[in-house]
Amino acid sequence: MVTLRDVAQALGISHTTVSNAYNRPGKLSDQLRQRILDTAAGMGYQGPDPLAAGLVRGQSGALGVLFDEDLAYALTDPAALLFLRGVAGRSAAQGLTLLPGPHLADTVRTAIVDGFIVYSVTADHPGFLAARRRNLPLVVVDEPVPAGDDWPYLGVDDRGGAEQAARHLLDLGHRRIAVLVDRLTPGDHRGPVSSDRLRATTYQVARERLAGYLAPLGTPPAIWECGGGTPEHAVPAARALLAAAPAKRVTAILAMTDELARGVLMAAAAVGVAVPDDLSVIGFDDVPEANRTDPPLTTVHQPLADKGRLAVEVLTGSHPAPPQRLPTRLITRATTAPPPD
Amino acid sequence: MVTLRDVAQALGISHTTVSNAYNRPGKLSDQLRQRILDTAAGMGYQGPDPLAAGLVRGQSGALGVLFDEDLAYALTDPAALLFLRGVAGRSAAQGLTLLPGPHLADTVRTAIVDGFIVYSVTADHPGFLAARRRNLPLVVVDEPVPAGDDWPYLGVDDRGGAEQAARHLLDLGHRRIAVLVDRLTPGDHRGPVSSDRLRATTYQVARERLAGYLAPLGTPPAIWECGGGTPEHAVPAARALLAAAPAKRVTAILAMTDELARGVLMAAAAVGVAVPDDLSVIGFDDVPEANRTDPPLTTVHQPLADKGRLAVEVLTGSHPAPPQRLPTRLITRATTAPPPD
């Protein structure tokens, strides 16, 4: 392997000058610089070793992004992806290092990054714990919500958005409303949610959205837990909800995410329940897919890409006064209408 | 900042032993190790600096992935994402560093990675050039195809798959067939493709698939270039194709990607052309979305996730005899039928 020193030696100059040729063009004559670069190229020298340069500079040029689930799964989630696109857009000059998942905390401990973006993980996520110990800049998105200022935080107004959604149904005249949630806690719980289980909710985003749904609703609605966040997880739950006789059946479903809402749409189509005539559906997130469902999904918009951009800015300190929670708002599309009759 | 040495000093032992406490638990007694770890934690020492460890070990623990387009765009492409999931699954223990895009070659020059996965880029992609100069392990996926063994390569049988698709249409009785391609060269060309332009094709995957389509077709079909790869890019092209009087209109469209095929489906629905009764459509890639279109898309399957896994294996040399081209095959779903009449 050929190093800075070899190049310097070959030219009979100091290795400092060679280093400058790469990093401080102003510090030497253009012609010398060119000679250095040419000789270096001729010797097969590829420029300063990034690892060595990083060590002495104390930084790596990459940002680490941490997800709650395995990376392969996160790359499946439209909301996570849109967020990631925002991050990518804002940190164009840097590499984006995606970290593997909740296990493998060691990878986080040894990841060569300048800071962490932690996207919606549980408070006991081993990777999150490891990231906190690294003493690097860090920003948490969505959850865990800090107590006080334990860590920089960026979220959205989940509760407010959910409340708008519930009110919208109420305004349309719906009274038999069900709520579909992916998970209240880690693990594979499926089925109707008891009030005990509801109280046990650990996911903070779920808790907020649920609080928003329940606030305007006088009588507590039926809540159903799907055990996972894909549309396929929502299908059996929706089928169960739609199995009741039309007169007693729910006329609207509040899905905690657009993915779940898509599952509801699939189930409704499969059992011949017309949306929005027989059933209204509202999602949450407003991922790009929400605009392409049939019919297009009424949902609560949150600025996912902006959140990604802002996360980078908070991390790099380049944002003067980052807001803690970004606004959400209901987008009325075509899956909501007055109840039948 | 507290270092390995500080910890060693505080304990009155050699820094090697502290290092061993982290990296070679077997090399010292459990109780000493524990004492070291505890003291270290008490002093706020977070374990060996990854950058320094990387320098002396000569490796970083991350893989770099390079896309043809901006990262934010790549995260939009279902095929790229499925590939990436395969990569992520296989390199679970490592960080995955996504590199920004074709500009910013400097980021590639200075990226702290142990190797590069280059996903379907043009031969003159500045990032690709920079990556090659790094003298790190590298594997190119899809394109550019190496002349001889310029670089390790992994692709799929694009031509064979395309040929199967064309034959299928022929077998069904189609004679008026059109081909939709995203782009033949970089840049925003849209419209019917002349034979000159066809010959000028620089994208190798496009060239291969085109060759596969054309081979079984006696008379050359109409070829239309969309100028981009999203469904939205395909819509105007499809509308133009479908504007002809039914008796003279194409009865089938071969779309070079599933994304394009989705655009065709959207256009057909918009102008009231029934698929597959009035129009057959075949995509390419078999991304997950292809199974969720309405009707489900007939398409050529390529093993995208496997390709990602294999790319990692080729890169790490952990695969004994990596194949150069993985097989493709036609998946007949519901967008193909005999032509009308």
Next chain:
DNA sequence: CTGTTAGCGCTTTCAT
């Protein structure tokens, strides 16, 4: 099981 000795390849004052 523990410590000594050498660097890894580079950047960065600070003189010249």
Next chain:
DNA sequence: ATGAAAGCGCTAACAG
């Protein structure tokens, strides 16, 4: 404009 000196924080023989 150039170079000498001094590490960055760590790992890995090797010897005890």
